[in-house]
Amino acid sequence: MVAALVPVLITVSIAERAVRRADAQAAADAAALAGLAEGKPGAHDLATRNGANLLSFVLNGNQVTVEVQRAGVKADATATFDVAKP
Numbered sequence: 493m494v495a496a497l498v499p500v501l502i503t504v505s506i507a508e509r510a511v512r513r514a515d516a517q518a519a520a521d522a523a524a525l526a527g528l529a530e531g532k533p534g535a536h537d538l539a540t541r542n543g544a545n546l547l548s549f550v551l552n553g554n555q556v557t558v559e560v561q562r563a564g565v566k567a568d569a570t571a572t573f574d575v576a577k578p
Contacts, residue, residue, distance in 0.1 A: 512563045512564070513565055515542075515543075515562055515563065516544065516561070516562040516563065516565040516567035517569070519538075519539055519543065519544035520544070520558055522542055523535040523536075523539040523544070523560055523569065524569040524570060525538075525571045527549055527551070527556040528572075531551070532546075532549045532551075535556070535558050536549075539558070543562050544560040544561060545560060545561050546559075546560055547559040547561055554572060554573040554574065555571070555573075556570065556572075557569070557570045
């Protein structure tokens, strides 16, 4: 009986980690986009609304890179504003 539960517990553990990673990445993506539109305050606000802490914010011209941590998982994202050329 116990031997049959081990694979199930491992699968659940892997799935939980995948969900935490996806949640952290979603928070980073949102923070990067908000940072592009509203600067660091916007990135911080959206990270917080997604249950994450903004660890770093770098604005370099038309590009924003952020790092967040949510539920012990770190994730980073970059957003770029690119004006379409006619």
